[in-house]
């Protein structure tokens with residue numbers, strides 16, 4: 001029996017089209033209707049310079065009504081680490097669905113986040129307890145606050 005063709009988890013009846021990315025080795029599946037894209041879990045770090053290598057799905061992650069185009073199980077909705085972008089992930093194959101624009105948003109936000117972290121880490125060691133506290137709070141703000 002031939003494998004069923006992968007369908008867009010959002011548009012349901014739209015078939016995904018394979019697209020070769022500019023590096024000529026990575027393929028993704030794109031939806032011609034909503035312009036979202038499906039990446040295999042191991043493909044994302046190859047195409048997204050700031051990708052998280054190992055995206056873990058918390059056990060209490062919200063299940064969506066979208067299904068994985070490969071495994072046909074409901075996708076889990078999670079916050080992509082250090083961004084304000086919510087993505088749909090399959091816990092069977094670790095594939096990830098990005099709506100149109102989310103790919104770019106993750107890339108930009110994670111790059112900005114890493115820049116800011118680098119900036120704070122490059123600051124000289126604190127000379128006083130007060131300075132140490134201020135630096136500590138700044139780092140927390142970068143990690144949890146300003147990103148949203």
Ligand SMILES: [Zn+2]
Pocket residue numbers: 008009010011012014031032033034035036
């Ligand atoms: Zn679609």
Ligand SMILES: [Zn+2]
Pocket residue numbers: 068069070071072090091092093094095
């Ligand atoms: Zn899957």
